[in-house]
Amino acid sequence: MFAYPKAMIMDLPGEKRHLAFKALPHELFSKEGRWYGYAVSSGEACELPDEHCRVLSQIPSTFTLFEDIHRHTADMIASRELIDVLQDLADTGFVKPFDKHTRPISSINIFLSTYCNLNCAYCYGGEGRSDSVPGGSYGMQQEQLSREMGRKAVDYLLKTSGTREGGSAGGINFFGGEPLMNMEVLEYIAEYSEEQSCKYGTPKPSLSITTNGLLVDEKFISLCKQHHIGVQISFDGTPEVQNTMRPTTGGLPSYPAVEKAIGLLGEHGIRIRIRATVSNCNTDLMQSIRHLESLGVYDVHFAVASGHDQERFALADHDFKALGSAFDDVGRYMTERTREGKPFVRCNNLLSAMAQLHRRNSKNFACGAGIGLASLSPDGSFHICHRFAGMDDFVIGHIDHGMDYRKRLKLIEQMHSDSHEECRECWAKELCGGECHYSNHEANQRISVPNRQMCDLHRSILKTAMAMAAEIRQHDEETYFRMIDNAM
Ligand code: SF4
Numbered sequence: 050m051f052a053y054p055k056a057m058i059m060d061l062p063g064e065k066r067h068l069a070f071k072a073l074p075h076e077l078f079s080k081e082g083r084w085y086g087y088a089v090s091s092g093e094a095c096e097l098p099d100e101h102c103r104v105l106s107q108i109p110s111t112f113t114l115f116e117d118i119h120r121h122t123a124d125m126i127a128s129r130e131l132i133d134v135l136q137d138l139a140d141t142g143f144v145k146p147f148d149k150h151t152r153p154i155s156s157i158n159i160f161l162s163t164y165c166n167l168n169c170a171y172c173y174g175g176e177g178r179s180d181s182v183p184g185g186s187y188g189m190q191q192e193q194l195s196r197e198m199g200r201k202a203v204d205y206l207l208k209t210s211g212t213r214e215g216g217s218a219g220g221i222n223f224f225g226g227e228p229l230m231n232m233e234v235l236e237y238i239a240e241y242s243e244e245q246s247c248k249y250g251t252p253k254p255s256l257s258i259t260t261n262g263l264l265v266d267e268k269f270i271s272l273c274k275q276h277h278i279g280v281q282i283s284f285d286g287t288p289e290v291q292n293t294m295r296p297t298t299g300g301l302p303s304y305p306a307v308e309k310a311i312g313l314l315g316e317h318g319i320r321i322r323i324r325a326t327v328s329n330c331n332t333d334l335m336q337s338i339r340h341l342e343s344l345g346v347y348d349v350h351f352a353v354a355s356g357h358d359q360e361r362f363a364l365a366d367h368d369f370k371a372l373g374s375a376f377d378d379v380g381r382y383m384t385e386r387t388r389e390g391k392p393f394v395r396c397n398n399l400l401s402a403m404a405q406l407h408r409r410n411s412k413n414f415a416c417g418a419g420i421g422l423a424s425l426s427p428d429g430s431f432h433i434c435h436r437f438a439g440m441d442d443f444v445i446g447h448i449d450h451g452m453d454y455r456k457r458l459k460l461i462e463q464m465h466s467d468s469h470e471e472c473r474e475c476w477a478k479e480l481c482g483g484e485c486h487y488s489n490h491e492a493n494q495r496i497s498v499p500n501r502q503m504c505d506l507h508r509s510i511l512k513t514a515m516a517m518a519a520e521i522r523q524h525d526e527e528t529y530f531r532m533i534d535n536a537m
């Protein structure tokens with residue numbers, strides 16, 4: 050049973066003053082000195098006590114923190130009774146409660162190091178970089194995460210594990226810059242989380258890393274084995290693309306080192322996923338897939354490039370079109386290999402779309418950013434996700450001082466697909482959830498306005514996944530279900 054010391058609890062949810070409420074469409078009216086209300090969404094028609102009416106009339110139609118509602122109603126009702134009235138109004142459909150902004154973060158992207166040993170053309174962490182200061186710092190000071198900050202991150206996850214379903218301790222993804230430039234703190238965090246979870250009988254946070262692979266060595270491999278660290282390598286496929294887009298800080302080709310790292314991990318039986326960035330010079334995804342196959346890698350996720358040096362690599366409309374067709378090619382390749390019973394490189398973009406279609410999950414958000422997921426910078430600040438690191442408008446809290454519930458609530462509302470005008474009429478709304486907030490922000494300087502090019506690509510990927518699912522399932526149900534089960 051969860052037994053982490055209570056005194057250490059910094060930031061548990063359920064503190065009612067942080068809850069938010071908004072008024073739902075309704076009609077309030079009086080007849081012969083009595084008040085009545087009709088709630089449109091629930092169809093509830095009832096007589097309402099005076100205090101319920103007075104409270105309801107003070108609640109705006111946008112989510113508002115309990116403490117603000119209390120401020121406006123303090124002269125008529127005490128806070129203890131106010132929460133009961135709000136509960137009644139919520140039960141009858143006059144108001145909607147909201148608590149996503151109060152939930153503890155369960156997945157932390159830790160910036161182990163904001164230094165990097167590569168100088169990628171499209172580095173989105175390259176804000177303010179120069180020839181002497183390569184990317185990875187996101188405009189923040191270049192520094193290594195300290196042991197103390199690592200310990201606090203583990204404590205945070207363990208302290209809040211009792212609030213998650215099944216007592217899960219959540220997870221840590223080591224990120225950067227290049228996280229292996231701070232292997233000492235990585236090792237410390239892995240050992241500390243092991244020790245603490247044993248000591249208090251809590252589950253251990255799951256660990257993973259996103260690395261460029263250059264510093265993969267025997268020591269890292271033994272840490273991966275000992276602590277079950279999941280490995281994702283950022284690698285663009287063919288030598289030509291990798292060396293052009295991802296040179297070392299000294300301007301040298303990086304392909305040989307990454308190829309060696311992939312080989313070493315493979316020799317030790319460590320399964321990896323490749324995260325391949327797609328720019329305007331590698332929209333032929335099958336070329337990347339064939340190359341990965343030749344290296345013995347069978348899992349890839351493609352991500353569209355974004356970064357400060359847009360001109361050199363940005364995808365134009367015709368590149369996006371080519372990319373949509375390229376995903377079709379990958380879909381055909383995976384379908385054919387499945388029919389032939391042969392191994393194939395699993396494209397996570399398509400598999401996760403297939404799994405989502407199968408599970409009929411309805412999404413209101415593109416991802417968990419700011420809700421279950423946040424990034425932790427070396428200075429202790431939480432941003433909604435790693436891609437917003439260094440951007441003050443997207444800081445939602447601090448590991449020492451807790452969450453800024455007001456700001457987090459505001460951002461979560463903007464991230465909800467209901468706040469995206471473009472999504473209202475889109476057939477993919479329930480499947481998409483509103484597109485990556487960073488990509489939206491980069492394209493339109495607002496997280497609530499979807500990136501049009503990414504929308505088209507996303508819808509195209511969904512159609513490819515639908516066709517694949519139908520064909521594979523028709524051919525072999527067992528294989529289809531295995532693919533769905535293994536997709537993440
Ligand atoms: S594809 Fe674009 S418009 Fe459609 S739901 Fe997603 S973000 Fe909204």
Ligand code: SF4
Pocket residue numbers: 415416417418422434435436484485486487488
């Ligand atoms: S905002 Fe974009 S980059 Fe950040 S977690 Fe969501 S999908 Fe990923």
